[in-house]
Amino acid sequence: MSAPTDPDVRELSTLVTGAAERLRAAFNAAAAEQGLTPVQAAALVNLRESAPMRDLARWLACDPSNVTQIVDALERRGLVGRQPSPQDRRVKALVLTDEGRRRQAVLRERGHAQATELFAALGPDERVLLRDLLARLPGGGCGEDCGPA
Amino acid sequence: MSAPTDPDVRELSTLVTGAAERLRAAFNAAAAEQGLTPVQAAALVNLRESAPMRDLARWLACDPSNVTQIVDALERRGLVGRQPSPQDRRVKALVLTDEGRRRQAVLRERGHAQATELFAALGPDERVLLRDLLARLPGGGCGEDCGPA
DNA sequence: TATTGTTATACTCTATAACTATA
DNA sequence: TATAGTTATAGAGTATAACAATA
Numbered sequence: 001m002s003a004p005t006d007p008d009v010r011e012l013s014t015l016v017t018g019a020a021e022r023l024r025a026a027f028n029a030a031a032a033e034q035g036l037t038p039v040q041a042a043a044l045v046n047l048r049e050s051a052p053m054r055d056l057a058r059w060l061a062c063d064p065s066n067v068t069q070i071v072d073a074l075e076r077r078g079l080v081g082r083q084p085s086p087q088d089r090r091v092k093a094l095v096l097t098d099e100g101r102r103r104q105a106v107l108r109e110r111g112h113a114q115a116t117e118l119f120a121a122l123g124p125d126e127r128v129l130l131r132d133l134l135a136r137l138p139g140g141g142c143g144e145d146c147g148p149a
Numbered sequence: 150m151s152a153p154t155d156p157d158v159r160e161l162s163t164l165v166t167g168a169a170e171r172l173r174a175a176f177n178a179a180a181a182e183q184g185l186t187p188v189q190a191a192a193l194v195n196l197r198e199s200a201p202m203r204d205l206a207r208w209l210a211c212d213p214s215n216v217t218q219i220v221d222a223l224e225r226r227g228l229v230g231r232q233p234s235p236q237d238r239r240v241k242a243l244v245l246t247d248e249g250r251r252r253q254a255v256l257r258e259r260g261h262a263q264a265t266e267l268f269a270a271l272g273p274d275e276r277v278l279l280r281d282l283l284a285r286l287p288g289g290g291c292g293e294d295c296g297p298a
Numbered sequence: 299t300a301t302t303g304t305t306a307t308a309c310t311c312t313a314t315a316a317c318t319a320t321a
Numbered sequence: 322t323a324t325a326g327t328t329a330t331a332g333a334g335t336a337t338a339a340c341a342a343t344a
Contacts, residue, residue, distance in 0.1 A: 008276055009264035013172055015283035020169030022288050023162055037310065054325065063313055068327055070311095082326095090320045090325040115158035121285050127157055133279045134164035136270050139171050186333065202303065212336055217304055219334095231303095239302040239343045301344075310335080317328075 030110035043070045050093040179259035192219045199242040
C-alpha cells in the first residue's frame with residue numbers, strides 16, 4: 001500500500017502529461033502558421049475525401065453543431081467544400097480543395113516531424129519498449145471513434 | 150530516413166496523448182464532483198498557503214488577469230481568501246479556508262487514485278522503466294515554472 | 299518608472315435546444 | 322418518428338490593453 005503522496009505515479013503523470021502537452025503546443029504552433037485555430041487544423045488533418053460531417057464530429061469527439069462552425073471557417077478559407085450526397089440528401093460530404101489538400105499535407109508533415117523530434121532521444125529498441133509499456137495502460141487500445149478510416 | 154507515414158512515432162504520439170487525455174478527463178470529472186470547473190480545480194490543487202496571485206499565474210501558465218477571475222470564483226465559493234501582504238501592499242496573498250483545504254485534499258487524493266489506477270497495469274520495475282524513458286524526452290526536465298514550492 | 303492586481307473586452311472552443319429538410 | 326445538418330445562444334478558458342495602487 002502506497003502513501004497518498006507516492007512520488008512514482010505522480011511523477012509518471014507529470015511526465016506523460018508534459019510530453020503530450022509539448023506535442024500539442026507544437027501542433028498548435030503549426031496550425032497558427034497556417035492561419036488556422038487548433039480545432040480547425042485538427043479537423044483538416046483528420047479529413048478524408050467525401051466524409052459526412054457526422055463522421056468528422058465523431059473523429060473530433062465533439063458535438064455536430066461544432067462541426068458546422070469549424071467547416072464554415074475552413075470553407076471561408078477555401079480549404080473544403082460541402083457536397084450534398086446523392087444517396088441521402090440530408091448528408092453533406094466534405095471535399096478537400098487543392099489548397100486544402102496541400103495544407104493538410106503540410107500539417108501532417110509537421111506533426112510527424114514534431115513526433116520524430118520528441119522521440120529521437122530514444123533508440124529504436126527503446127521506442128518499441130516505450131510503445132509496449134504505454135499500450136498496456138488501460139484505455140490504451142482504441143474504440144471505434146479514435147480516427148478516420 | 151523514415152517515410153513520412155512512419156508508424157512508430159505516430160503510434161507513440163497517439164499513446165502518449167491518449168494516456169494524458171484520460172488523466173485529464175478523470176481530473177475534470179473529479180473537479181465537476183466538487184462543483185468546480187477544470188481551471189478552478191487546478192488552481193485549488195496548486196495553491197500553497199500565502200502564495201501571491203502572481204505565483205499562481207505562473208504555476209497555471211496563464212495570464213494574471215485570468216487568476217483574478219479564477220480566484221473570484223473560488224472566493225465566491227468560500228474556498229480561498231485574499232490577504233493584502235504587509236511587506237508589499239500591492240501583493241495579495243491567497244489563503245485557503247478550512248473548506249478549501251478539505252476540497253484541495255479531496256482533489257489531490259482523487260488525482261493520486263486516478264494515476265495509480267492508470268499505471269497499475271505495470272509492475273514496479275516497469276513503472277521505473279517507463280519513467281526513465283519519458284524523462285529522457287526533450288523537455289522532460291522541468292524549468293522554474295512547473296509547479297509550486 | 300516598474301510591478302501587482304483589476305477591469306473591460308474579445309476571441310476560441312464547446313454544448314444544448316430548437317429548427318429544417320429529408321428519410 | 323428518426324436523422325443530418327444548421328442556427329441561436331450561453332458558458333468556460335484565455336489573452337490584450339488600459340487602469341489604480343504601490344513600490
